[in-house]
Amino acid sequence: MHPRAFALPFLLTATLAGCAGPAGPPSGSAGSLPPGSTPWLVSGAPSPARPSSAATTGGLAAPLTEGTVTGTFLPFPQSARAITYDPKVVPPGATAQVSIARTAHGTTVRLTAAGLVPRRTYGAHLHTRPCTATPADAGPHYQHSPDPMAAASPPSIDPAYANPRNEVWLDFTADTRGAATVTASQDWAFDEIEPPRSLIVHAEHTRTAGGKAGTAGPRVACLTLATR
Numbered sequence: 486m487h488p489r490a491f492a493l494p495f496l497l498t499a500t501l502a503g504c505a506g507p508a509g510p511p512s513g514s515a516g517s518l519p520p521g522s523t524p525w526l527v528s529g530a531p532s533p534a535r536p537s538s539a540a541t542t543g544g545l546a547a548p549l550t551e552g553t554v555t556g557t558f559l560p561f562p563q564s565a566r567a568i569t570y571d572p573k574v575v576p577p578g579a580t581a582q583v584s585i586a587r588t589a590h591g592t593t594v595r596l597t598a599a600g601l602v603p604r605r606t607y608g609a610h611l612h613t614r615p616c617t618a619t620p621a622d623a624g625p626h627y628q629h630s631p632d633p634m635a636a637a638s639p640p641s642i643d644p645a646y647a648n649p650r651n652e653v654w655l656d657f658t659a660d661t662r663g664a665a666t667v668t669a670s671q672d673w674a675f676d677e678i679e680p681p682r683s684l685i686v687h688a689e690h691t692r693t694a695g696g697k698a699g700t701a702g703p704r705v706a707c708l709t710l711a712t713r
């Protein structure tokens with residue numbers, strides 16, 4: 486499906502509905518929350534008082550397997566949750582919202598971004614570790630079926646594992662206002678113990694050829710996925 490196929494009303498209402506429930510696709514839950522669901526929103530406001538909690542502990546905050554995280558990208562240490570590593574590519578003040586919803590068929594992840602460079606193409610994936618001041622600390626891509634070769638010689642660049650069905654790819658091209666919305670749907674659920682911990686925005690679109698699969702140029706911004 487084309488990323489832009491989602492209409493704005495769907496985006497707003499689906500953001501509030503944290504769980505799609507077993508009855509149907511994400512859009513089916515719009516406006517009515519399933520019993521027992523607890524939708525919430527995490528503010529991405531700068532938190533200079535605790536600039537390195539995720540960096541030093543691997544994430545005191547609870548991991549996110551369902552729900553929504555919003556962040557405003559700022560240089561570290563102005564923000565430890567949503568960091569821009571390259572202000573020319575991800576201008577300070579740009580925002581990103583990641584919503585994770587379980588569906589009857591698996592998992593849907595939606596990225597909504599604003600304040601980026603108009604008409605620019607970005608790569609984006611979910612990664613295994615929280616953001617720190619060092620881009621590489623966010624680790625490799627989250628993989629549903631881990632690439633056995635990547636343990637010895639990371640990263641995983643085998644298209645059999647580094648592909649948008651086994652990983653969560655959210656590449657997008659910003660519109661004329663610097664905004665974008667993209668959705669990825671998987672037929673599996675995130676690991677409850679070790680779910681993805683961050684969204685990494687890259688400077689280039691994601692490659693798919695063998696030997697380069699999954700690579701997308703420098704890491705230009707990072708949003709930690711956590712409940713607080």
Ligand SMILES: [Cu+2]
Pocket residue numbers: 609610611612626685687701
């Ligand atoms: Cu990535």
